[in-house]
Amino acid sequence: MKINVIGLGYIGLPTALSLAAGGLKVTGTDKKQSIVDSLQAGDLTFKEKGLQSLFEEVKNSGNLTVTTECVEADVYIISVPTPYIKINKRIDTTYVEGAVKDVLKVCPDGGIIAVESTISPGTMEKYIRPLIVQSGKVPGKDVHIAHVPERIIPGNMIYELTHNSRTIGVDESSIGEVLRSVYSVFCQGDMVITDIKTAEMTKVIENTFRDINIAFANELAKICRRDDMDVYEVIRVANMHPRVNILQPGPGVGGHCISVDPWFLVGDYPDIVNIIRHARMINDEQPEYVLSRMSEIMEENNITSLSEVGLYGLTYKENVDDTRESPTLQLLEVMKSHAAYGVKVYDPFVSDDMVPNQYKDFEQFIQDVKLVVILVAHDHIKDKIDKLKGKVIFDTRNCIKNEEIHSYLL
Numbered sequence: 001m002k003i004n005v006i007g008l009g010y011i012g013l014p015t016a017l018s019l020a021a022g023g024l025k026v027t028g029t030d031k032k033q034s035i036v037d038s039l040q041a042g043d044l045t046f047k048e049k050g051l052q053s054l055f056e057e058v059k060n061s062g063n064l065t066v067t068t069e070c071v072e073a074d075v076y077i078i079s080v081p082t083p084y085i086k087i088n089k090r091i092d093t094t095y096v097e098g099a100v101k102d103v104l105k106v107c108p109d110g111g112i113i114a115v116e117s118t119i120s121p122g123t124m125e126k127y128i129r130p131l132i133v134q135s136g137k138v139p140g141k142d143v144h145i146a147h148v149p150e151r152i153i154p155g156n157m158i159y160e161l162t163h164n165s166r167t168i169g170v171d172e173s174s175i176g177e178v179l180r181s182v183y184s185v186f187c188q189g190d191m192v193i194t195d196i197k198t199a200e201m202t203k204v205i206e207n208t209f210r211d212i213n214i215a216f217a218n219e220l221a222k223i224c225r226r227d228d229m230d231v232y233e234v235i236r237v238a239n240m241h242p243r244v245n246i247l248q249p250g251p252g253v254g255g256h257c258i259s260v261d262p263w264f265l266v267g268d269y270p271d272i273v274n275i276i277r278h279a280r281m282i283n284d285e286q287p288e289y290v291l292s293r294m295s296e297i298m299e300e301n302n303i304t305s306l307s308e309v310g311l312y313g314l315t316y317k318e319n320v321d322d323t324r325e326s327p328t329l330q331l332l333e334v335m336k337s338h339a340a341y342g343v344k345v346y347d348p349f350v351s352d353d354m355v356p357n358q359y360k361d362f363e364q365f366i367q368d369v370k371l372v373v374i375l376v377a378h379d380h381i382k383d384k385i386d387k388l389k390g391k392v393i394f395d396t397r398n399c400i401k402n403e404e405i406h407s408y409l410l
């Protein structure tokens with residue numbers, strides 16, 4: 001069984017490596033020459049717990065080849081980005097369609113094209129099936145299509161790839177069984193075979209559920225601030241109820257999943273969605289709220305210049321190096337719109353220059369600011385709590401739990 005994984009990003013690369021480690025012959029394809037060059041040279045393109053050792057294992061097995069072109073294979077796994085179109089919030093299928101078109105040039109009869117990228121309900125029917133027909137092939141006979149959405153969480157991807165259950169959306173259960181056997185080389189979780197549209201909808205609503213729950217927590221934070229209640233204690237106690245599980249408030253929702261996928265539903269069902277749209281808006285407004293809290297805290301502590309303020313963390317969440325849609329970047333955009341410049345920034349996971357006044361040295365960063373705004377709860381900052389002594393701390397993640405250090409919270 002030969003597999004071609006198209007798109008070697010956060011999802012495609014761990015998947016390709018896991019399949020190869022499971023003994024299958026895998027070709028990983030990415031249009032970006034720099035990614036292919038790096039992997040061929042034996043270097044990973046991003047950091048993730050357990051990824052390096054998996055990569056070493058696969059390098060020794062010889063089961064993985066990396067190219068910029070699709071190759072002949074039995075199963076194609078597509079894991080390319082699916083952004084949304086800003087103006088109408090609908091899914092942008094450009095990358096998925098491009099990948100499927102490339103696959104169709106080399107796909108042998110009987111081949112299976114499994115899309116892992118998150119797509120809105122109906123995308124396979126509306127955009128992918130017609131591409132097969134246009135290529136002169138018969139869907140369901142010459143080429144089979146499937147949607148097998150990924151569910152892994154950055155920061156714990158390798159564990160979740162092995163242990164999470166999966167959804168396999170197909171037209172015929174026999175194709176589902178083939179895919180089940182492919183994924184079972186590394187996946188120990190249940191694999192549920194269902195229809196394609198159910199698989200598409202399920203994935204989008206999983207992330208939407210989380211977005212709504214975070215929005216609820218963010219709204220609770222504002223209510224509790226108004227009337228002097230501790231939102232974290234309120235949530236902790238409420239969560240002791242056996243059927244309540246409220247998530248945590250934070251500086252906003254980032255990443256390429258939760259802050260994107262609910263928009264697909266807003267774009268496709270604008271006359272129905274209400275709670276979904278509002279949750280998205282609440283989470284998108286959270287950086288504005290952080291800025292207003294920051295101003296209050298500056299005033300209270302006679303801090304008059306933003307050059308005395310340091311933002312800790314640039315990634316979208318703790319212990320990952322991914323900065324896509326990060327709350328810190330959102331906050332910097334909000335500040336820009338208020339012509340508020342000069343704030344200093346540091347993240348131990350980000351070595352590239354991304355924003356103005358970005359530090360590479362933690363000690364220097366801390367020395368140069370009076371107010372530290374913690375936007376990401378990296379283990380790094382928890383290990384360096386001592387360095388925060390004497391500083392004003394605004395902890396938007398409630399991660400600095402130290403009796404000797406007073407932190408302002410959301």
Ligand code: SAJ
Nearest residue numbers: 151152153206207210247248250253254255257258316317
């Ligand atoms: N966040 C909060 N409060 C919380 C939890 C998260 O503010 O209580 C914030 C995070 O800091 C981050 C954002 O939300 O900025 C998203 O982070 P996350 O850890 O909730 O999720 P992602 O985006 O890393 O991964 C999600 C996961 N989906 C669900 O948990 C339903 C993952 O399983 C999916 O595979 C992934 O999206 C994806 O690729 O779709």
